[in-house]
Amino acid sequence: DGGITQSPKYLFRKEGQNVTLSCEQNLNHDAMYWYRQDPGQGLRLIYYSQIVNDFQKGDIAEGYSVSREKKESFPLTVTSAQKNPTAFYLCASSFAVTGTGGPYEQYFGPGTRLTVT
Amino acid sequence: GENVEQHPSTLSVQEGDSAVIKCTYSDSASNYFPWYKQELGKGPQLIIDIRSNVGEKKDQRIAVTLNKTAKHFSLHITETQPEDSAVYFCAAPQNTGGFKTIFGAGTRLFVKA
Numbered sequence: 001d002g003g004i005t006q007s008p009k010y011l012f013r014k015e016g017q018n019v020t021l022s023c024e025q026n027l028n029h030d031a032m033y034w035y036r037q038d039p040g041q042g043l044r045l046i047y048y049s050q051i052v053n054d055f056q057k058g059d060i061a062e063g064y065s066v067s068r069e070k071k072e073s074f075p076l077t078v079t080s081a082q083k084n085p086t087a088f089y090l091c092a093s094s095f096a097v098t099g100t101g102g103p104y105e106q107y108f109g110p111g112t113r114l115t116v117t
Numbered sequence: 118g119e120n121v122e123q124h125p126s127t128l129s130v131q132e133g134d135s136a137v138i139k140c141t142y143s144d145s146a147s148n149y150f151p152w153y154k155q156e157l158g159k160g161p162q163l164i165i166d167i168r169s170n171v172g173e174k175k176d177q178r179i180a181v182t183l184n185k186t187a188k189h190f191s192l193h194i195t196e197t198q199p200e201d202s203a204v205y206f207c208a209a210p211q212n213t214g215g216f217k218t219i220f221g222a223g224t225r226l227f228v229k230a
Binding site: 031033040041042043045048050056058090092097102103104105106107108109110111113 | 148149151153158159160161162163166206210216217218220221222223
């Protein structure tokens with residue numbers, strides 16, 4: 001089955017610890033994204049990547065880091081510098097915008113709910 | 118940059134009635150307008166989208182209309198069912214190469230049986 005997976009579904013950490021959220025896709029998408037969702041709110045972009053070994057900051061990148069070493073994988077690290085890390089984190093992927101095509105639908109994973117105490 | 122406003126934030130309808138959710142956008146160059154449905158504890162899923170070269174698109178009980186002049190687009194759900202209860206998000210691309218998508222704040226739809 002083609003799709004996008006995130007693990008784990010629930011994650012608990014103590015304050016001051018870094019934590020890495022996994023995101024994998026087998027849709028052959030070039031573009032991948034990380035969003036943060038707080039209760040009752042919309043989606044805010046943390047980081048995005050259009051191609052392997054390249055990524056850009058979104059609107060709320062402070063306290064987060066990413067890597068894109070493989071096309072299929074886009075892990076997100078929530079560092080201890082993130083002041084309010086408890087949230088629902090969503091990963092998404094899509095075909096990349098080209099000169100003649102796009103934008104395209106984003107496919108979302110099931111999300112990881114991170115709780116930091 | 119693009120700004121997307123969505124309303125209402127909450128909508129409650131009786132089963133069988135219609136529901137309408139509206140969004141406005143600011144960038145006249147935006148050319149793609151998706152609608153996503155998010156069920157509790159899950160990731161959003163695309164339910165319908167429209168590109169700027171058409172004014173309306175239908176898929177069974179859902180439809181999207183686009184008014185480019187007024188820069189607004191709407192989601193219409195007819196004959197609502199309890200399983201339509203969810204949060205709905207509209208979105209539009211931020212045209213810095215279209216790499217970023219700006220989402221509305223969401224509408225929580227309740228369909229009462």
